[in-house]
Amino acid sequence: MTLILKVLAFVCFSLVLRHQCPFSVGQSIDNVYYNPYFHFPYGGPYMGFLVAFALPLKVQTPGDIFFSMNFEAGYSLPENETQFTFPPIIAASARQVLYDLFERKLESHGYPGRDCLLRAICEGSELSTLGTGVFGDIVHLVLTPSASLNGNLTEVYQEAERQGKKKGRCRKYRKTCSFSILKMFTWVGDFLTKTGLPNKGSS
Incomplete structure (x- = not known):
């Protein structure tokens, strides 16, 4: 049970603490709003999704070592509703x-x-x-x-x-x-x- 909890904790940690570029090109870093949990680039209409799989490794070393694989997808979002047209x-x-x-x-x-x-x-x-x-x-x-x-x-x-x-x-x-x-x-x-x-x- 402890091993399962460790794997789940690692996956959740990878999903939640995933960082994107905190500013757009030509934008001042001082005006950036930073969200440490679900962060999107300020002024950039992008959404990312990350899935991480982690497997514990049995090694004779202090602490725990995991082998992880990350799969990420990025999507562009409309900046405002005027970009939508009807009918499509x-x-x-x-x-x-x-x-x-x-x-x-x-x-x-x-x-x-x-x-x-x-x-x-x-x-x-x-x-x-x-x-x-x-x-x-x-x-x-x-x-x-x-x-x-x-x-x-x-x-x-x-x-x-x-x-x-x-x-x-x-x-x-x-x-x-x-x-x-x-x-x-x-x-x-x-x-x-x-x-x-x-x-x-x-x-």
């Missing part, structure tokens, strides 16, 4: 970026990326997600442009969704793309069923 820049165009990635990936395999993605969106709007499982719900969410408020999204994606909701309007998308993304997911689900593996996510 990334979130405002996340779906468009995702669709662009899908299209480029399909094109790298020799398929017309835009046409195949539009076919998937249209067919996804035709089908029901009842019984498709969590994975099917995720695929349906990704292939549903109206699921997110994104004014920067290209109109053709939303039009493909509207055509799919009208039922039987996806034929024009099948003419321009012979590859069905949704059938690929169904094939994976059938394969898992035949091999006896659990399948709760096929579309």
